[in-house]
Amino acid sequence: MRVLNYLPRAKQDLAWLVLIAYLACAIWVLLSLLPRDFAIAGVDRVAFQDRPNGPVAALVSQYMPENSSGIFVTNMSFTESNDLYLILAYRTYPRRLYSFPEGIQKDDPLLQERGIRFLVRFCGYNSSKSVVWPLETLQEGMGC
Amino acid sequence: MLDALLFALAVFLVMLMGAAIGFLVFRPREVSVAELISIPWAFGTIGVAFACLFLNLLGLRLDGAVLAIIILGVAAVAAVAYRRSPPVKLRMPAAFGWKELFVVLLLIFAVQQFMVWSYAYPVENDGIKSWGLKAKILFQDRTFLTPDFTDPYIIHPHKHYPLLLPYTETFFYMFQGAANDEAINAIFPLYVIASIGLIYSLQRYLSPSMPRLHALLFTLALAVLPLLVLLPAGYSDIPTSLYLLGTAGFGLLWLAGRERKSLLAFAAFGCGLFFIKSEGMPLLFITVFMLFAWSILKRQAPKRGEAALLLSPFLLYAVWLLASLGLPNDDNYLQQARPDVVINNLGRLAYITISGASMLTDYELYSLLPLLFLAAVFANLGWLRDTRTGFLLSLLAMFAILVVFFYMITAHDLAWQMDNSFDRIILQLIPVAILFCSLQMEPVLWSVGAHGSEKGEEQASSGYYSRKKA
Numbered sequence: 190m191r192v193l194n195y196l197p198r199a200k201q202d203l204a205w206l207v208l209i210a211y212l213a214c215a216i217w218v219l220l221s222l223l224p225r226d227f228a229i230a231g232v233d234r235v236a237f238q239d240r241p242n243g244p245v246a247a248l249v250s251q252y253m254p255e256n257s258s259g260i261f262v263t264n265m266s267f268t269e270s271n272d273l274y275l276i277l278a279y280r281t282y283p284r285r286l287y288s289f290p291e292g293i294q295k296d297d298p299l300l301q302e303r304g305i306r307f308l309v310r311f312c313g314y315n316s317s318k319s320v321v322w323p324l325e326t327l328q329e330g331m332g333c
Numbered sequence: 334m335l336d337a338l339l340f341a342l343a344v345f346l347v348m349l350m351g352a353a354i355g356f357l358v359f360r361p362r363e364v365s366v367a368e369l370i371s372i373p374w375a376f377g378t379i380g381v382a383f384a385c386l387f388l389n390l391l392g393l394r395l396d397g398a399v400l401a402i403i404i405l406g407v408a409a410v411a412a413v414a415y416r417r418s419p420p421v422k423l424r425m426p427a428a429f430g431w432k433e434l435f436v437v438l439l440l441i442f443a444v445q446q447f448m449v450w451s452y453a454y455p456v457e458n459d460g461i462k463s464w465g466l467k468a469k470i471l472f473q474d475r476t477f478l479t480p481d482f483t484d485p486y487i488i489h490p491h492k493h494y495p496l497l498l499p500y501t502e503t504f505f506y507m508f509q510g511a512a513n514d515e516a517i518n519a520i521f522p523l524y525v526i527a528s529i530g531l532i533y534s535l536q537r538y539l540s541p542s543m544p545r546l547h548a549l550l551f552t553l554a555l556a557v558l559p560l561l562v563l564l565p566a567g568y569s570d571i572p573t574s575l576y577l578l579g580t581a582g583f584g585l586l587w588l589a590g591r592e593r594k595s596l597l598a599f600a601a602f603g604c605g606l607f608f609i610k611s612e613g614m615p616l617l618f619i620t621v622f623m624l625f626a627w628s629i630l631k632r633q634a635p636k637r638g639e640a641a642l643l644l645s646p647f648l649l650y651a652v653w654l655l656a657s658l659g660l661p662n663d664d665n666y667l668q669q670a671r672p673d674v675v676i677n678n679l680g681r682l683a684y685i686t687i688s689g690a691s692m693l694t695d696y697e698l699y700s701l702l703p704l705l706f707l708a709a710v711f712a713n714l715g716w717l718r719d720t721r722t723g724f725l726l727s728l729l730a731m732f733a734i735l736v737v738f739f740y741m742i743t744a745h746d747l748a749w750q751m752d753n754s755f756d757r758i759i760l761q762l763i764p765v766a767i768l769f770c771s772l773q774m775e776p777v778l779w780s781v782g783a784h785g786s787e788k789g790e791e792q793a794s795s796g797y798y799s800r801k802k803a
Contacts (some may be wrong), residue, residue, distance in 0.1 A: 200712060204777045207701070207708040210549065215557040215700035216439065219446050222562060 337660070338510055340516060343508040344523070347501075349406045350384075351377025353411035356421070358597045360414070363424040367537075371530030374523050375575055379605040380407065382500040383649070385471075385607075390656055394475035397507035426545075436549040439471035440529065443556035446521045451566040460567020463491050468502035470513045477660075485661040493660040495653065497608040498569045518566040528575045529556050532764055535582040536771050539589065543775055551771035554705070560698040560760055569610050570757040577616055578764040584624050585724050596642045603646035608653060610740070611664070612758070617646060619731045627724050647700050669742040678741045684802055685740045685751070692755050702763070708771035712777045725769040 350372035355361075358376075359366075384403050385395055395401070413423070429437065470481045482492050505520065506512045532555050536548040539626035555561070564570060579602030603620070606613040621643055628635050635643060691704045716722035736758055743750045 201777055204708060204712050204774055207705055208554070208774065208778070211701040212439075212550070212553060212557060213707045214696055215554075215559055218559040218697050219443065219557055219562060222446065222450070222559070238779060 336369045336513070337512070338509045340505065340519065344520075346401060346404050346508075347377035347381055347504070348373040349377070349408050350380040352376060353404075353408040354380050354413045354444060354601065355416060358601060359594050360418060360766045362419055363422045365424045365534065365537075367424060367530040367533040367756065368535075369423070369530070371527045371534060372374055374527040375531065375579055375605070376601055376654055378501050378572070379498065379576075379608070380404075382497040382505050382608060383604065385500040385503065386653070386656070388498065389476045389478060390652070391768075394477075394586065395471065395503060395507065396475070397504075400504060400507070411612075430546075433546050433549055436546065436553050439553055440549070440556050443553070443562075444522060444526060444529070447525050447562050448519075449796065450562050451518050451521045459569075463494060464569055465485075465502070465517075466490075467494070467499035467569055468506065468517070469498055471496075471505040472512045483659050483661075489554040491663060493657050493664070493732060494611060494664045495613065497605060498572060509519050521566055521571060524557070524575050525561065525570045528571070528578060528764055531575065531578055531582070532768060535578070535586075535768055539582075540588055541767075542774060543771075544779055546777060547771065547775055548612065551767055551774075554770070555764055555767045557623055557700070558702070558763060559700060563698065564757065564760065568757065570760050573606070573610045573613060574761045574764050576602050576613070576766065577620075577761055580606050580617060581725070581728055581765045582619050582768060584620055585721060587639075588624060588627055588631075588724060589720055591639075593639075593642075596639060600642050602647045604649050607646060607650045611666075611759075612735075612761070614650060615735055616732065616761070617650075619735060620728060621647075623724065623728050623731060631720065656770045666739070669744055670738075671742075675738070681741055681747055682737070684747060685737055687753060688748075688751055689736075692751070693759070698756060702766075705770055706766055709773040713773050715776065716773060721774075722769060722772050725765060725772070729762065729766055729769060736762075 351513065354376040355368075355372040359372075381400065381404070384400055388395055444753075464764045466475075467482075470479065471477060474481060477496060502517050503519065505517055509516065529552055533548050533552040536543055536551060537545075552797040561571065578597060583602060586592065587599055603617050606617045624643060625635065625640075690703075693699055710726070712715070716726050739758075740747060740751060
């Protein structure tokens with residue numbers, strides 16, 4: 190009988206244990222996310238440390254605008270896939286690099302041009318300052 | 334500095350719109366701090382987005398000044414109503430004990446972590462191509478009725494997606510004078526802060542006797558969820574989770590208390606839900622269906638006016654559906670939702686179940702959330718009799734079935750699709766799940782042996798709003 194009497198109490202203790210374990214685990218993960226290696230000021234360094242000779246980083250660096258202090262290659266850009274990756278480096282956001290994995294369709298030259306114009310127009314903070322890969326590079330990248 | 338001031342002005346206008354709508358919906362006599370940080374942003378973003386939509390549908394281009402005038406107009410209507418009502422008081426919280434203060438400090442830490450990450454982490458895939466791109470088009474062309482949306486030969490993925498987030502971003506761009514897609518990341522912490530305020534408020538509405546420490550602890554449970562922080566900026570899943578929480582929470586409040594203002598708030602959140610993401614519509618449909626079902630189960634079928642309010646978000650959805658008919662649709666989920674597809678893909682069930690369960694055990698994303706949820710379900714079987722927890726649990730079960738159905742019919746590679754979307758879809762449901770856990774565990778954590786079902790339900794039905802009337 191005493192054991193039965195203790196059951197609600199045990200249930201309560203167990204419930205507290207689960208709640209505290211959940212919170213402790215989540216807070217521990219959050220603490221581990223403190224951006225030590227991810228300082229905002231050092232984003233460019235991290236990007237190149239990850240993949241110093243990666244094909245994307247190497248190619249993009251050729252087309253980076255002047256006065257750019259670095260680029261940040263997102264995870265999407267690290268893929269080794271041969272699919273088209275249209276990449277825009279922003280002079281205004283020198284630490285940012287955006288990629289478009291869905292890019293431009295391969296079999297329509299007109300569409301390529303329209304797509305490029307479209308992306309130039311809308312993907313840059315300021316269209317005139319955006320840098321887009323030359324069409325030849327795009328076509329090469331697409332295997333055209 | 335000017336940029337920051339203009340950004341702050343845009344935030345103020347959104348909050349003014351939301352506060353005005355909130356006042357007209359609730360007519361409160363007292364407002365808590367949690368309500369102040371949640372309702373204005375949630376309602377404001379919905380109000381601004383629909384104002385933009387209707388301007389476009391009227392053939393007008395978006396204009397910051399026109400939108401400001403609309404917002405001031407709504408605020409003026411609320412001000413007139415306010416003059417006829419007793420003054421609203423700000424309900425200051427009673428002094429915190431050290432435990433509560435510690436939890437509040439942890440909440441601030443969690444929000445700060447989110448703010449740092451939402452700025453430091455780059456905008457990714459969906460944040461750029463699904464939402465950010467639309468905002469830039471809207472900023473440049475000031476309407477979605479433009480070839481960049483309607484011409485299928487222009488590269489622009491998912492042209493038919495709902496526009497709440499792009500419209501909100503465009504609103505900020507218009508005030509800043511440029512499509513600054515780095516600064517726009519600053520709006521996402523506001524969604525998190527609103528979610529925190531809303532889940533805290535809903536806990537207190539649904540269980541007025543709930544200890545404040547309990548509500549704070551489960552609010553913290555949402556705020557410290559690592560997945561929330563790790564989601565890349567620019568995605569619409571956090572706003573979706575906010576609107577879903579509001580839809581389900583206020584729907585449940587109506588179910589428990591039959592207050593008209595709960596139903597109005599439900600309708601407002603429901604409009605936000607379908608206009609934020611494509612999956613918002615089925616989530617809304619399920620919620621409305623369950624509200625009807627539970628009302629009938631409780632032998633209190635909705636009256637004609639109540640049913641009309643429950644169904645009112647679908648009216649606005651019909652407007653959006655008609656408006657978006659001309660937009661190319663590159664998703665095939667509706668076409669795929671056929672019995673033969675489901676039957677052919679029955680073999681996927683095992684993979685979906687095992688893979689989904691495995692993903693949920695990733696403590697670096699979910700902490701021990703599955704354990705907390707299971708503990709809540711089995712620690713207190715009061716949900717069998719309690720409308721509040723019974724409704725939430727059955728709603729979550731229906732949402733889970735929807736998720737499984739989505740993966741059953743997807744034409745994409747299943748593994749790829751789950752890798753890319755599972756965490757984000759689950760994130761949308763998590764606030765509702767945590768609300769359920771809180772209500773379930775309250776009697777277990779705070780009073781040994783108490784069930785609290787009928788008692789709690791009774792309190793909820795004569796809860797927050799009635800208390801304020803007294």
